[in-house]
Amino acid sequence: MKSNTNTRVDIESSSPQPSLRRFGLTPLVLVATLTQLALLGCLQTRGGVKEADEKQQIRKQVQNLQQTTADVNSRFNDIDEEFRKTYGRVEQIDVRLTQIKERAEKNDFALEAKVKEQDQKLAAFREELTKLSSDLAEMRGQLEAARQALLSGATAAAGAATSGAAAPPKNSYELALAKFEAKAWRDAVLAFEDYRKTYPRGKNIIPATYRIGLCFQELGMNDEAKAFFEEVIQKAPKSKEAGFSKTRLKELASKKKG
Numbered sequence: 001m002k003s004n005t006n007t008r009v010d011i012e013s014s015s016p017q018p019s020l021r022r023f024g025l026t027p028l029v030l031v032a033t034l035t036q037l038a039l040l041g042c043l044q045t046r047g048g049v050k051e052a053d054e055k056q057q058i059r060k061q062v063q064n065l066q067q068t069t070a071d072v073n074s075r076f077n078d079i080d081e082e083f084r085k086t087y088g089r090v091e092q093i094d095v096r097l098t099q100i101k102e103r104a105e106k107n108d109f110a111l112e113a114k115v116k117e118q119d120q121k122l123a124a125f126r127e128e129l130t131k132l133s134s135d136l137a138e139m140r141g142q143l144e145a146a147r148q149a150l151l152s153g154a155t156a157a158a159g160a161a162t163s164g165a166a167a168p169p170k171n172s173y174e175l176a177l178a179k180f181e182a183k184a185w186r187d188a189v190l191a192f193e194d195y196r197k198t199y200p201r202g203k204n205i206i207p208a209t210y211r212i213g214l215c216f217q218e219l220g221m222n223d224e225a226k227a228f229f230e231e232v233i234q235k236a237p238k239s240k241e242a243g244f245s246k247t248r249l250k251e252l253a254s255k256k257k258g
Helices: 004-013 017-022 026-159 171-180 184-197 205-217 222-235 238-255
Strands: none
Touching: 004 222, 171 184, 171 205, 184 238, 205 222, 222 238
């Protein structure tokens, strides 16, 4: 029996439990320690997972930022291209405006030259009209003097003349007609005009008016000629002079168009 007891005591003395207790480790403490180590491993694993997630999110943000940058660059290129096209159109418009301005300036110069030319013609016409009026006044004086001479000599001629002694004096219309036949156009105008004023209801008033128009036409004063032809048509539309006047008006109109 003793031997058995001693054997159990030896066995117990060789058991590791006394040595674990010596270090202060009990089964509960050991379990707690193992649990803490397991939790620490889990925490480290979770930390790694969290860090990987953060890295993944950063990568996505970088990719999104790169895509946004690419989109911005593409949009900027589109805007730059559109700006170049617009600028090109603006340059074309500037060139067109310059051409229009130059053409307008040329037209202004041409118009100004035309106006000056018309002014010169008008001044020449006024000078010619003034000269014609002066000649008309002079001719009237001469006609009046000739009329007085004819009237003063008419009495003596009536008492002393025989049947074939001398030809009767010409009247004012015949004098004007003689100047017209001699192609003295200015003198004829003055003479016919004097007849019209002296005999406003004379039988030759229409022929005299028509011939004044012919004189002006021969002098190249077509507007004045037109006025007298129209007067003939208005005052004596059924006369032969009215028919002649219509023909003359057609000629003047055709020359004006040409």
